Amino acid sequence: MKIPKIINIISEQIAYEEPLKFCSQFADEMYTSLLIGKGDSGIGKLAVIGRNPHTIFSFENNRWQTTDEKGIVESDLGFWVTFNQIWANCRFADFPFPARFCGLLGYLSYEGLHQIEKIEKKTINNYQIPVLTAVLFNQYYVFDLSKKKQWSINVKYNYKSSVDGQINLPVSTGFSVKNLEPECSAEEYCRKIEKIQEYIREGDVYEVNLTQQIKGDFFGNSFALFKKLFQKNTAPFSAYLNFETLKIISNSPELFLKCQNRKVETRPIKGTINRGVTPEQDRENKSHLLISQKDQAELYMIIDLLRNDLGKVCEYGSIKVIKRKKIEAYKNVFHLVGIIEGKMRENVSYPDLIRACFPGGSITGCPKIRCMEIIEELETFSRNIYTGTVFLMNRDFLTSNIVIRTAVINNNTIFLNSGGAITIDSDPGQEYEETEHKLKNIRESIKND
Numbered sequence: 001m002k003i004p005k006i007i008n009i010i011s012e013q014i015a016y017e018e019p020l021k022f023c024s025q026f027a028d029e030m031y032t033s034l035l036i037g038k039g040d041s042g043i044g045k046l047a048v049i050g051r052n053p054h055t056i057f058s059f060e061n062n063r064w065q066t067t068d069e070k071g072i073v074e075s076d077l078g079f080w081v082t083f084n085q086i087w088a089n090c091r092f093a094d095f096p097f098p099a100r101f102c103g104l105l106g107y108l109s110y111e112g113l114h115q116i117e118k119i120e121k122k123t124i125n126n127y128q129i130p131v132l133t134a135v136l137f138n139q140y141y142v143f144d145l146s147k148k149k150q151w152s153i154n155v156k157y158n159y160k161s162s163v164d165g166q167i168n169l170p171v172s173t174g175f176s177v178k179n180l181e182p183e184c185s186a187e188e189y190c191r192k193i194e195k196i197q198e199y200i201r202e203g204d205v206y207e208v209n210l211t212q213q214i215k216g217d218f219f220g221n222s223f224a225l226f227k228k229l230f231q232k233n234t235a236p237f238s239a240y241l242n243f244e245t246l247k248i249i250s251n252s253p254e255l256f257l258k259c260q261n262r263k264v265e266t267r268p269i270k271g272t273i274n275r276g277v278t279p280e281q282d283r284e285n286k287s288h289l290l291i292s293q294k295d296q297a298e299l300y301m302i303i304d305l306l307r308n309d310l311g312k313v314c315e316y317g318s319i320k321v322i323k324r325k326k327i328e329a330y331k332n333v334f335h336l337v338g339i340i341e342g343k344m345r346e347n348v349s350y351p352d353l354i355r356a357c358f359p360g361g362s363i364t365g366c367p368k369i370r371c372m373e374i375i376e377e378l379e380t381f382s383r384n385i386y387t388g389t390v391f392l393m394n395r396d397f398l399t400s401n402i403v404i405r406t407a408v409i410n411n412n413t414i415f416l417n418s419g420g421a422i423t424i425d426s427d428p429g430q431e432y433e434e435t436e437h438k439l440k441n442i443r444e445s446i447k448n449d
Contacts, residue, residue: 001064001066001073001075001077001082001085002055002066002068002073003055003066003085003086003089004054004055004068004089004136004157004158004159004161005089005091005157005158006089006090006091006092006094006095006155006156006157006158007156007157007158008155008156009092009095009099009102009153009154009155009156010153010154010156011095011096011098011099011151011152011153012151012152012153013149013150013151014150014151014152015150016143016148016149016150017150019034019036019047019049019141019143019145020034020036020226020227020230020231022049022141022143022150023049023223023240024223024227026051027223027240027242028221028223028242029051029052029242030053030163030242030243030244031050031053031056031135031137031163031242031243031244032049032050032051032242033049033050033105033106033135033137033239033240033241033242034047034048034049034050034226034239034240035047035048035049035105035237035238035239035390035392035399036048036143036145036230036238036239037234037235037236037237037238038145038234038236045144045145045146046098046101046142046143046144046145047142047143047145048101048102048105048140048141048142048143048392049140049141049143050102050105050135050137050139050140051137051138051139051140051141052137052138052139052162053135053136053137053138053162053163054068054135054136054137054138054155054157054161054162054163055067055068055135055136055161055163056068056133056134056135056163057086057104057106057132057133057134057135057136058130058132058133058134059079059082059130059131059132059133060129060130060131063075063076064076064077064079064082067163068161068163069160069161069162069163069164070161079112079115079131079132080115080351080352080355083132083351084349084351084352086104086134087104087349087350087351087393087394087395088349088395090103090104090136090393090394090395091394091395092394092395092396092397093394093395093396093397094395098142098144098151098153099140099153100394100396100397101142101392101397102137102140102142102153102155102392102394103136103392103393103394103397104134104135104136104391104392104393104394105134105135105137105241105391105392106132106133106134106135106241106390106391107132107133107134107241107248107385107388107389107390107391107403108131108132108354108358108388108389108391109129109130109131109132109383109384109385109388110359110363110382110383110384110385110386110387110388110403111131111382111383111384111388112131112132112358112359112388113358113359113372114131115131116355116358117369117372119369119372119373119376120373120376121376121382122376122377123375123376123379123380123381123382123383124380124381124382125381125382125384126213126215126381126382126415127384127408127410127413127415129246129384129385129410133243133246134391136155136157137155138154138155138157138161138162139152139153139154139155140152140153140155141153173220173221173224174220174221174224175218175219175220175221175222175224175225175446176218176219176220177216177217177218177219177414177446178216178217178219179216179217180214180215180216180416181214181215181216182212182213182214183212183213183214183379183380183381184212184380186429186432189210189212189428189431189432189435190428190429190431190432192210192378193210193422193426193428193431193432194428195378196208196210196374196378196422197422197424197426199374200423200424201424204370204374205365205366205367205370205371205374206301206365206366206367206423207298207301207365207366207371207421207422207423208364208365208371208374208375208421208422209362209363209364209365209371209375209387209419209420209421209422210375210378210379210419210420210422210431211363211375211379211383211386211387211417211418211419211420211435212379212380212417212418212419212435213380213381213383213386213415213416213417214415214416214417214418214439215413215414215415215416216413216414217412217413217414218409218412218413218414219412222240222242222247222249222409223240223242225249225407225445225446226238226240226249228445229249229251229407229441229442229445230251232331232441232444232445233251233330233331233332233405233441235251235252235253235330235405236252236253236255237250237252237253237254237255237390237401237402238250238251238252239252239390239401241390245410245411246408246409246410247408247409247410248385248390248403248406248408249406249407249408249409250390250401250403250405250406251405251406251441251442252390252401252402252403252404252405252406253269253328253330253335253404253405254267254268254269254360254362254401254402254404255267255399255400255401255402256357256360256389256391256400256401256402257353257354257357257389257398257399257400258398258399258400259344259350259353259397259398260396260397260398261396262343262344262345262346263341263342263343263344264310264314264341264342264343264344264353265322265339265340265341266306266310266339266340266357266360267337267338267339267340268299268302268303268306268337268338268340268360268361268362269328269335269336269337269362269402270295270298270299270301270302270336270338270362270421271289271292271295271296271298271299271335271336272289272295272333272334272335272336272420272434272437272438273285273286273288273289273292273295273333273334274332274333274334274434274437275329275330275331275332275333275334285334286327286329286334289327289334289336290325290327290336293425294423294425294426295336296325296336297423297425298336298421298423299324299325299336299337299338300324300338301366302338302361302362302366302421303321303324303338303340304366305361305366305367305368306338306340306357306360306361307319307321307340309356309357309361310340310342310356310357311342312356313344313345313348313352313353313356314342314343314344314345314348315342315343315344315345318341318342318343319340319341319342320340320341320342321338321339321340322339322340322341323337323338323339324338325337325338326338326339331441332437332438332440332441333437333438350393350398353398354389354391354400358389359372359387359388360387360389360402362402362421363387363402363404363419364387365421365422383417384408384415385403385406385408386403386404386406386408386415386417387402387403387404387417388403389401389402389403390403404417404418404438405438405439405441405442407442407446414446416439416442418435418436418438418439419435420434420435420438
């Protein structure tokens, strides 16, 4: 398999411009990608743009494809073997700041679980995408959001390539969404919750993350939707990926895995309550979430699950719960968040780390394998990108999110998903209402354009 190697990187500081405004100039170019976050748990208060793809890697129908300007090369090598080979050549960390925060940028869909566990697939694919798509770019831009500094980074590989693709010209500077239809009614969603509670009573599981999908017709400019959503809610792990006919518009608040110099961090979210209408109600809701035994139990179970996942690849005794429970505030909701850290063993790669922890326990449930089987049974449509991860990695640095609060546009169809953790104490009606609260920012963003 042809994998490019980095020969040199030239970095130049340029005049600072806000990342969304700067990216607007070329957001319609094929494979342009933007990672941006604001807040204490953001990606180091940095934003990164990838532009002008050198090589595109994708895995679909159990085969790898490598695409560069000379065409497509296919490979039958295993998923994880090839992923490790690609990662091993991402030697951006051999170069000084800010190049060490550039690298392979892409997504791993939730369906990647079938490359880890032997779980029968029962859900329906109502849109077809590769399990993984990731890009090495010829050019990156890095933004220091706090110091208002910006760099242009040009990468020289061992051979030249620029993947020419037709620019996806938008039909307008705005957008519109019509004919939104949910996967199931509120009554059907509640019946699924009751089925999960039967499994809990029978001892199969402790909690299951149940989700549903909403789809509609999308017209116009996908980056305009991303800008509006991010300006409404500057979520710390937001991403815009323009992957040909597939657009990923993520407004995620949740870190999946972050690692540098073998120090790993994960921040699961479990426990949600809507923001109050008045300051007093806001304080009451926040206090209620902090003392909620149900939400606390959800979070602690997932913390233990993630400690176990990290234990597969971290040094013995290095895994620590830094924060067992903290509140994070967003525009429409409060979340309970845990923080777990560990130190990766020296012989472990970032693909190995992802394999040990994927999919994230906060969006499956506990125990993970049985929960994923129940998800396949009860959910109608395949999650695809939803609850997978968008990542940026090189040999020394990894940052990745959990793909929630996300709109996916495939051709002219938009897909929204939402869900939550179901326990024996869950009230089905309240759980359904929570899924609506989580979609509030996206629903408000797609109105009246």
